[in-house]
Amino acid sequence: MCAIALITLNSCQEREGCTDPNAVNYDVLAQSEDNSCTFPNVQLRFVPTIVVGEDTGRLGFGQDYDINGLNVRFDQIRFYVDDIILVTSKENFESETIVLATEADKSHDIGKLKVADLQELKFSVGVNSTRNHIAPELQPMNSPLFGNDSSSQNWDEDDGYIFFKIEGAVDVNGDGVYEQDMSEIMSIHCGLDDNLKTVTLPVTEQSIDRVGYELTVEVDVRGIFTDYDLPNKLFTRPDTIPQPGIEIMNNVENIFSIKE
Ligand SMILES: [Ca+2]
Numbered sequence: 001m002c003a004i005a006l007i008t009l010n011s012c013q014e015r016e017g018c019t020d021p022n023a024v025n026y027d028v029l030a031q032s033e034d035n036s037c038t039f040p041n042v043q044l045r046f047v048p049t050i051v052v053g054e055d056t057g058r059l060g061f062g063q064d065y066d067i068n069g070l071n072v073r074f075d076q077i078r079f080y081v082d083d084i085i086l087v088t089s090k091e092n093f094e095s096e097t098i099v100l101a102t103e104a105d106k107s108h109d110i111g112k113l114k115v116a117d118l119q120e121l122k123f124s125v126g127v128n129s130t131r132n133h134i135a136p137e138l139q140p141m142n143s144p145l146f147g148n149d150s151s152s153q154n155w156d157e158d159d160g161y162i163f164f165k166i167e168g169a170v171d172v173n174g175d176g177v178y179e180q181d182m183s184e185i186m187s188i189h190c191g192l193d194d195n196l197k198t199v200t201l202p203v204t205e206q207s208i209d210r211v212g213y214e215l216t217v218e219v220d221v222r223g224i225f226t227d228y229d230l231p232n233k234l235f236t237r238p239d240t241i242p243q244p245g246i247e248i249m250n251n252v253e254n255i256f257s258i259k260e
Helices: 002-011 245-252
Strands: 041-052 055-058 064-067 070-088 092-094 099-101 107-112 116-125 154-156 160-170 185-191 197-208 213-220 256-258
Touching (some): 041 070, 099 107, 116 213, 160 245, 197 213, 197 245, 197 256
Parallel strands (some): 041 213
Antiparallel strands (some): 041 107, 064 070, 070 092, 070 099, 070 116, 070 160, 154 160, 213 256
8 A cells, every 4th residue: 555655656746847938948747847947049130221113122232222313332331239128028128238230141149038029129229328438448258349440340439439330432423433532432430429329119910939039120221321411421430520420320210120
């Protein structure tokens, strides 16, 4: 009798596992939590797009486009994204990650989030004013603000980082050739604390599922130049007075959309 009772107890031992339904490895049969829960990885990706005729497609770097009636070639479009917040049906997730979006078109890991419905993506374009004036060598090593090479986009410690950068060429005289001098080289650098822009994008019908999630944000390249006097403002720096970059940064507020 005693032996039978022991065997019964053994076979009824509680199943251990992850009991959080918001986790990747949620075990619906688990009765006790074993602290094994892991949460989905969220990736953020910025894709520059351009409208040509009736079609919207991915911007080709090194290719020619008609912008405001001028032939324009883009070599670089780079910008920082800071203060990333995902608003979901469960919680607000504030990412620690700062992204430097570049023409390399890569996905950026912004952290782990519980399985949930996404409702909004919020971020700043530029560098949060607290971080903006910390010297590049004192920034976290895994941050795109670290270091002082060209990719870190540090302007100088007083002015901080270049928030938004566009490099390329404009055929100003229309002779079909890009002159290799200041008359046709395009180099637009925007920055300064006052020009940090906050963007809020509604997200509809998107869920972070158990295998992770990639959120693609399209960047309307034509929109960057709305009402911008391109041939006369080919070269700008954050401390140029008056600061032409203000116009670009004001346009930046309206160039982002979530790819559904
Ligand atoms: Ca030319």
